[in-house]
Amino acid sequence: MCLLHAFEHTFGAKELPEFWPLVQSMGADVLHARGGLSAAAHISAEMLHYQAGLRPPWVPALSLHVASVASYRPASAEVLLFRFRLPMAPGFCRVLRMLAAEMGAGAPKIVEQQPGGRSLSFQEIGNFRAVAMLPHVPYALRLADVFALGSPTFVPAEPLLHKFIWPFAGPFCGRTDPDLSRSLDPLAANTSSHPYSPFTFQGRIFHIDQYHEDRRYWAQYSEWERWPHLLRFRSARELLTMAAGLTEAAAAEVSAKVRAHHAAIASEALAYWRAAALGALAEER
Incomplete structure (x- = not known):
């Protein structure tokens, strides 16, 4: 913030x-x-x-509380579209549904999580083949949550990314x-x-x-842009195409890379906090 x-x-x-x-x-x-x-x-x-x-x-x-209770275990080929409350959400979802209808039988199954609807447990989220997220600010903890799960995650790429992260970035x-x-x-x-x-x-x-x-420059410091192994789409149509082509094997490969990266940053972050804790204790003495 x-x-x-x-x-x-x-x-x-x-x-x-x-x-x-x-x-x-x-x-x-x-x-x-x-x-x-x-x-x-x-x-x-x-x-x-x-x-x-x-x-x-x-x-x-790190969202270690998520990793301790749930993990990526896909039970279907469905993709979860994470709930999203900002004004552009209904329009994007409507376009997504129209394009899916145009694709017909080849369209991926997108499950829209409705704002105000039932909250899903972390494990329920981990049971989808992938998660699609539309950002609302330059950084959101829910991204860390699904990363800790090891779930393959679709997010907007530039320039589409700017439509979502800046208009309501009060924090x-x-x-x-x-x-x-x-x-x-x-x-x-x-x-x-x-x-x-x-x-x-x-x-x-x-x-x-x-x-x-200006926006392009500062977007490089957003986790939506910096984090590796995110599946980036530039339009609703590209999201559908990428989701349709995400096979079980491909999703498992992405998940393995996500989990390996999460383990690496967890090791570095925990080392920092151990050193900070030791420093604080030494100062107390």
Whole structure:
């Protein structure tokens, strides 16, 4: 998330000048190994450095609670379209259904999980051959959840990705958050010099015809774009074509790669947290 997400609502704008010295103090503590600071999303780490000059390491959310109770065990060729509440969802799903009808018997079986409907257990999700997700922000924990399951996962590729991750990205300093959330720390002396601001293109008005390079640049820090072994589609038609061609053997191969990558990042992340815990204990002594 963005450093100042919900700050104005929670504390009030007048408290911001008092907040920045606390941020710098936290940065000094981290620099001198008196604490641990990390970001679960790449884009959060980059935004924090741009906004306040703090450089936290990326330590991903692992969803180990998911991996401990469920795993990828496909029981059918069905693909789960994960529930999605944003305004563009009904239109996308309608197009998907129309294209599936056009394909006829060769169309994959897409199961739409309706918002407000029955929630599925992690194991029920893992019983689908694959999961399709439409993002709502640059990073979402549900992506980590299905990654921990080892499920093959379809996600939008560029440029389709931009249609979903930016319009309602309030938690990431987007236009649905107050302008205050995009403020820069006037005390920061070591901020990053990205070629594009992460905030200018996320103003209150969504300029669909502008800031193409800005969006493309910052999308590279989104887990939807960075994580390997995701099955990326550029349109509803391509999603159907890819899902129809995902055989049981191909899905198993993708799942094996996902599980291997998850094991690798889990090993690195747990090593970080062990070191952070030992450092905190040493500081207590």
